[in-house]
Structure formats: C-alpha cells, structure tokens
Amino acid sequence: MSDTPLAIGIDFGGTTVKAGVLYRSNVISxxxxxxxxxxxxADALVQEIARVIGELQKLHPNVAAIGVGVPGFVDFKTxxxxxxxxxxxxVRYPLKRRLEALTKLPVTAENDANCMAYAEWKxxxxxxxxNLVALTLGTGxxxxxxxxxxxxxxxxxxxxxLGQASxxxxxxxxxxxxxxxxEKYIGNVQIAETAVEAYAAAGETKTLEECSPAHLAKRxxxxxxxxxxxxxxxxxxxxxxxxxxxxxxxxxxxxxxxxVARAGTVLFVPLEQALQRQLSTPFKESLRILPARFGNxxxxxxxxxxxxxxxxxxxxx
Numbered sequence: 001m002s003d004t005p006l007a008i009g010i011d012f013g014g015t016t017v018k019a020g021v022l023y024r025s026n027v028i029s030x031x032x033x034x035x036x037x038x039x040x041x042a043d044a045l046v047q048e049i050a051r052v053i054g055e056l057q058k059l060h061p062n063v064a065a066i067g068v069g070v071p072g073f074v075d076f077k078t079x080x081x082x083x084x085x086x087x088x089x090x091v092r093y094p095l096k097r098r099l100e101a102l103t104k105l106p107v108t109a110e111n112d113a114n115c116m117a118y119a120e121w122k123x124x125x126x127x128x129x130x131n132l133v134a135l136t137l138g139t140g141x142x143x144x145x146x147x148x149x150x151x152x153x154x155x156x157x158x159x160x161x162l163g164q165a166s167x168x169x170x171x172x173x174x175x176x177x178x179x180x181x182x183e184k185y186i187g188n189v190q191i192a193e194t195a196v197e198a199y200a201a202a203g204e205t206k207t208l209e210e211c212s213p214a215h216l217a218k219r220x221x222x223x224x225x226x227x228x229x230x231x232x233x234x235x236x237x238x239x240x241x242x243x244x245x246x247x248x249x250x251x252x253x254x255x256x257x258x259x260v261a262r263a264g265t266v267l268f269v270p271l272e273q274a275l276q277r278q279l280s281t282p283f284k285e286s287l288r289i290l291p292a293r294f295g296n297x298x299x300x301x302x303x304x305x306x307x308x309x310x311x312x313x314x315x316x317x
Contacts, residue, residue: 040089081109191216
C-alpha cells in the first residue's frame with residue numbers, strides 16, 4: 001500500500017462536510033466532520049477544508065489527488081460551482097482553482113449525485129456495466145448516467161438531474177418552475193406528508209416523524225396496508241421517471257441508493273413490477289434493478305476515485 005496512490009474525497013453537505021482517504025474501494029481514514037454553517041462565506045469554509053486535508057496528508061503522505069462532491073450545479077471541466085443547495089455564499093465560486101492553490105494538489109469538483117454514480121460504476125454494484133442509471137433518494141433525488149462506458153455530463157456538465165424530471169406536466173411546481181418534478185413527490189418530507197394524509201383519511205393521526213421513510217418501511221414489512229400503499233405510490237412515481245430513462249438510454253442496470261432506498265423490498269419489488277409493465281421485452285429482458293453497494297461513504301469514494309482517474313491513475317483495480 002505504501003506505493004499505491006491515495007486520494008482524499010470530500011463529501012460536501014448542507015449540514016456537514018466529510019473528508020476521507022481512499023485506498024482502492026475502502027475509506028481508510030476519516031477526518032472529523034466540518035459543520036458547514038459555522039463558516040461565513042465560501043472562502044472561509046474552503047480554507048478549513050484545506051486545513052483538514054493537510055491533517056490527513058500528515059497521516060497519509062501518498063495522497064495524490066483531491067475530489068470534491070458538491071450538492072449543486074458544478075462545471076466539471078472548470079471546477080466552477082454555480083451554487084450549493086441550502087448553503088449561502090456559493091455563487092460561481094472557483095472551487096477547483098482555489099483549493100488547488102491552497103493544497104498544491106490536483107482537484108476535481110463534481111456534482112455529489114454524479115460522485116455516487118461514479119462510485120457505483122467503478123467500484124460498486126455497477127462495476128463492469130457500460131450503460132447504467134444511478135440515483136440517490138433522500139431529501140431530494142439525484143441522478144447520474146453512464147452511456148457506452150462514459151459518464152454523461154452535457155454541454156455545461158449539468159446532466160443527470162433526474163429529480164427535476166417531470167412525472168406530471170400539470171403537477172406540483174418545482175424549484176425552477178418545472179411542473180411535476182420527481183423530487184416534489186418522493187423526497188423524505190414528501191413521502192412522510194403523503195403518509196400523514198393517508199393515515200388521516202383512514203382515521204389515524206400520525207406525525208411526520210412517525211411517517212418517516214424508515215418508520216414506514218418497518219410498518220410495511222409488518223403488513224400495514226396504508227404503509228404498503230404509500231410505498232406502492234412511491235414506486236409508481238419513481239417508475240414513471242425511470243421508465244423514461246429506459247426508453248431513452250436502454251440501460252443494463254438501474255442502481256438505487258440513499259436513505260429512502262433502505263426501505264428494501266417494500267420499494268424494490270413494486271418498482272420492478274411497475275417498470276416491467278411499461279417496457280417492451282427487448283428493453284426489460286436484461287435490465288437489473290440493484291441496491292447501491294455504498295452507503296454514506298459513496299460521495300467520498302466517488303469523488304476520490306474520480307480525482308485519481310482525472311490525475312492519470314488507473315482506478316480499475
């Protein structure tokens with residue numbers, strides 16, 4: 001391991017920034033999380049990230065590159081961050097250039113959902129697959145696409161925003177004026193709100209906490225009919241978006257991660273059934289729906305793996 005290049009992955013969140021050192025597909029060292037909201041402005045936070053990187057370098061001198069996954073719109077080519085979700089002060093911030101100046105290491109900046117997709121493609125459930133759709137289900141819905149063995153990024157590196165895809169042209173208004181945006185229906189809060197309403201209609205009073213995806217999954221496994229109906233609805237809505245991806249991209253695999261995906265069979269079984277009903281045989285006969293291999297470390301693993309590859313190292317070990 002002493003001669004093997006390591007990379008540091010940074011998983012940027014609205015609450016905390018997590019950093020870890022990657023060796024192959026394992027995070028071998030973690031830094032103490034940085035509280036995002038404790039810093040005023042992008043520069044102050046980036047300087048703290050650079051300090052944490054320096055501490056990790058003392059423990060692991062073979063670090064060869066840094067990758068950062070950001071929840072927002074990121075120009076992969078330039079490392080310019082257009083915005084960060086739920087964090088103020090990040091408007092057209094030159095993250096790559098600034099962090100390289102502070103650390104003297106090559107830096108790659110990428111959307112966090114793309115980092116998750118990259119981790120699963122290169123080292124996880126999608127290893128060896130040339131055409132896949134990966135998505136993460138949590139507070140929102142993030143996505144990443146691999147077509148013909150290449151990440152799809154688009155003209156401005158903004159492709160893959162599956163959460164903003166419409167499942168109803170007359171539906172709820174999304175953040176950007178888009179009607180029927182998927183994440184307006186199957187984010188953590190939206191699932192809980194739907195469940196609260198369903199229980200109320202049946203004469204039962206439940207709080208949002210009692211109807212969190214984790215609690216709903218447990219109820220569904222115990223054959224709670226209302227919880228099962230809510231998950232069936234989530235599956236139908238998700239299948240609508242994924243069905244469109246299948247017709248457009250003809251993927252071999254769909255990989256699903258994030259907190260909502262931990263519902264397991266109560267989500268995956270009706271989702272697969274809903275997709276099967278809406279696809280022609282050639283599209284569905286080789287299609288696999290797979291749970292993500294990596295959990296909370298997916299962002300670190302993906303960002304670090306991508307950084308190594310961009311720095312010229314072979315990551316297909």
